[in-house]
Amino acid sequence: MNSASADFDTRLNRLLAFEAATDEAVEHAVSEILAAVRRDGDLAVLGYTRRFDGLDAAEMSQLELPKSELQAALAGLPAAQCSALEEAAARVRAYHERQPLTSWEYEEADGTRLGQQVTPLDRAGLYVPGGKASYPSSVLMNAIPAKVAGVRELIMVVPTPRGEKNPLVLAAAAVAGVDRVFTIGGAQAVAALAYGTETIPQVDKIVGPGNAYVAAAKRRVFGTVGIDMVAGPSEVLIISDGCGNPDWVAMDLFAQAEHDEMAQSILLCPDAAFLDAVAASIDRLLPTMPRAATIRTSLDKRGALIQVRDLDEACEIANRIAPEHLELSVEEADPLVAKIRHAGAIFVGHWSVEALGDYCAGPNHVLPTSRSARFSSPLGVYDFQKRSSVIRMSKAGAQRLGKTASILAHGEGLQAHARSAELRVEAK
Known part of the structure; x- marks a missing residue:
């Protein structure tokens, strides 16, 4: 695919479309x-x-x-x-x-x-x-x-x-x-x-x-x-500047595709020659994979190699996709991190391979899928905690705010609320 194509948005939407069928x-x-x-x-x-x-x-x-x-x-x-x-x-x-x-x-x-x-x-x-x-x-x-x-x-x-x-x-x-x-x-x-x-x-x-x-x-x-969440198929999006090893990129795409036939592996790169090199690596390496049939089906159904104008556009498209895993497979990766708003986990640089995150890097591998990284986060300690508001009103505070509460409560037609606040205001 090419982001400059007139039908790119339509094709990308079709590629990303996934709705878990209810059996x-x-x-x-x-x-x-x-x-x-x-x-x-x-x-x-x-x-x-x-x-x-x-x-x-x-x-x-x-x-x-x-x-x-x-x-x-x-x-x-x-x-x-x-x-x-x-x-x-x-x-x-x-x-x-x-x-x-x-x-x-x-x-x-x-x-x-x-x-x-x-x-x-x-x-x-x-x-x-x-x-x-x-x-x-x-x-x-x-x-x-x-x-x-x-x-x-x-x-x-x-x-x-x-x-x-x-x-x-x-x-x-x-x-x-x-x-x-x-x-x-x-x-x-x-x-x-x-x-x-x-x-x-x-x-x-x-x-x-x-x-x-x-x-x-x-x-x-x-x-x-x-x-925790109702997870969809696993996803990886790789942004490349064309300077990496095409075999590495191909294998990183395989690592997601081998999960199941609905997993999604996408590569964004401004260098058409590098996209061709990755495609050649896929063709050469795929027959060596024990789960080759699953990988092939996944790539055929939901995978894509996409040529973009530049890395800035790649980041814009990445935010639109909001992937579960995002690999920044570029030489100067740090400047791109700040441009990513929506991703479950961001892997920075050629050595930060998603497979390490799955097992032993340290951050959690339970991540939002199906574009839910737009509004949700990886599983963490905060998912096993809850927050209670604590209000300790002083007498002066209750009498000052009681008037405000009374006005708003009357406006909502909740007279008992208003009177409850007013009693504090009237107290000596």
């Missing part, structure tokens, strides 16, 4: 599961776990893993995996420890004190995909900010179809300090966390990725509990 069968099934768990608690969770995961447990205690099993999983890892997991956790923890919001207060001349009190959630729930899937990085990225925030209890749910447990996931739970782990999954696990059962206490917020049933369940329980 009526999924929505109907999730609705029934949520209602059953809300009504029958543990009994419903046990039934669905037997039905969907093939685990025949007589009671919920059989589906809770002791902490000793998590520690055993960690101890049983190959040394290199254990070291990598612990280093990634340490870096994620160090980054998030710089984030906590603090309480604050100021005093006015009449003695009135106003402020904000920041407190952590009491309990959070973490959903982790299970079975053959292995997402230890997801455990770290979701659990560590919660623990840094001061969440008192973090409950993890992870399906183990036919009893298949992933040692990396369990080891990550041990490293991250997860408090309780239940081997349940699907919409029934989301329902148990959202509503509580006889065994699983109700949480305040549910975070973590899942399949279509999990996503549908999270949407439906929002309001009863908080959720």
Whole structure:
């Protein structure tokens, strides 16, 4: 594509268009599961776990893993995996420890004190995909900010179809300090966390990725509990000045495209020759990829190599796209950072590859997708905290502001509000 083309805006809008289709069968099934768990608690969770995961447990205690099993999983890892997991956790923890919001207060001349009190959630729930899937990085990225925030209890749910447990996931739970782990999954696990059962206490917020049933369940329980986000397909946008290695850029595009067929990988560059070089690298390297079929479909459906006028226009288009991941693959990258208003994470320079951010750079890899970076942020400590306004009115302050409140309350037709304020004004 070329930004100078008359139909560029139309083509770009078509490229970016993504609307998660609502599967009526999924929505109907999730609705029934949520209602059953809300009504029958543990009994419903046990039934669905037997039905969907093939685990025949007589009671919920059989589906809770002791902490000793998590520690055993960690101890049983190959040394290199254990070291990598612990280093990634340490870096994620160090980054998030710089984030906590603090309480604050100021005093006015009449003695009135106003402020904000920041407190952590009491309990959070973490959903982790299970079975053959292995997402230890997801455990770290979701659990560590919660623990840094001061969440008192973090409950993890992870399906183990036919009893298949992933040692990396369990080891990550041990490293991250997860408090309780239940081997349940699907919409029934989301329902148990959202509503509580006889065994699983109700949480305040549910975070973590899942399949279509999990996503549908999270949407439906929002309001009863908080959720992190309903994520769309993964995205990367690369801005290049044409001075990088085309093989590196091609592989960075592959790294997003291999997630699934709907993932999006886009390159913006003013140098047509470099775009051609990247296209040649794609053709040469793609057959060597184990997930070549997925990558090819993703690039064909939603990928693009776009020639732009200059790097300023590239930044304008990037802000319009508001990507999940933005790589500034240019020699002088720092001046461009200030021009980016909308991106989940900004990777600055040729060495700041998105794959490092996914695992061990330190910042969170749970990022806004589908252009939601225009109004939302990466998952962080602040997602596990809430703010309460604190108002300490002095007598002088209440009597001065009471007149203002009375006038406004009468204007809204709320006489009791007005009288409540006036009583303070009239007090001796």
